[in-house]
Amino acid sequence: MSLLNVFDVSGSGMAAQTLRLNTTASNIANAESVAENPEDTYRARYPVFQATLSDQVGMMQRGQKDPLNPDALTPGTVTVPGVVESDKPLSLRYQPEHPYANDDGYVAYPNVSVVEEMANMISASRSFQINVEVMNTAKSLAERVLSLGQ
């Protein structure tokens, strides 16, 4: 029944946004973490979102799963194929007294932009709220269907 598929779809959206919030927390927490080697310095991480699409025409419209592949996800769900590290250059700060400073006196700090992360956090929490709203509505609709004829 497609009303119950809404739970799958919104749930996957909530899971994806939670992961995004998690990476944001990790990025902000490590915004000032330095390492001895610049290669080991923390780099900002971002999740990659991908939509699950059905390869069969009209499958999603009828709210059905692929009969040949019953383990497949409900079409329309969000999946996270991976988390990528940002390839922006690290920010170098001149701190000659720092134990991890290089020969020129520079320390490599992570390429995390805290402002960007805050914007990401707000966006993730709003998207999460909307998914909760959708799931609540689907729940109340399903309850009404269950009480049909009573």
Place this chain on the structure above:
Amino acid sequence: MHPNALLLRAQRSEMLAANIANADTPGYKARDINFQEVLAQQTASHNQAGAMRKSDPRHLDGVAPQVFNTEQYRVPLMPSLDGNTVDVQLEQTEFAENSVQFQASLRFVNSRIKGMMTAIKGE
């Protein structure tokens, strides 16, 4: 008509939920169904248009095709740079409207069942 409408509304709610869940997925294209068109097709296929002609009353009725290719992409008002065409505000209002219409159809079906129950009980 209302049981058909309920099925369609449920399918549409899934589609809109998928749009909302993928609001941040790069390259995702928002989709929807043209409700009026599909409902007209569904009800017509049970009545006259597209039905098989019978030359003998013992002939079986043809089974209406179940696949209607009516999934359409939404035309975005403000497409974003990453190719995503979901407008969360629009999807949310459509979802709310869809669930109200669902409840309206549900109420019609319910009152029909209630009417039958009254007739059965004869109270």
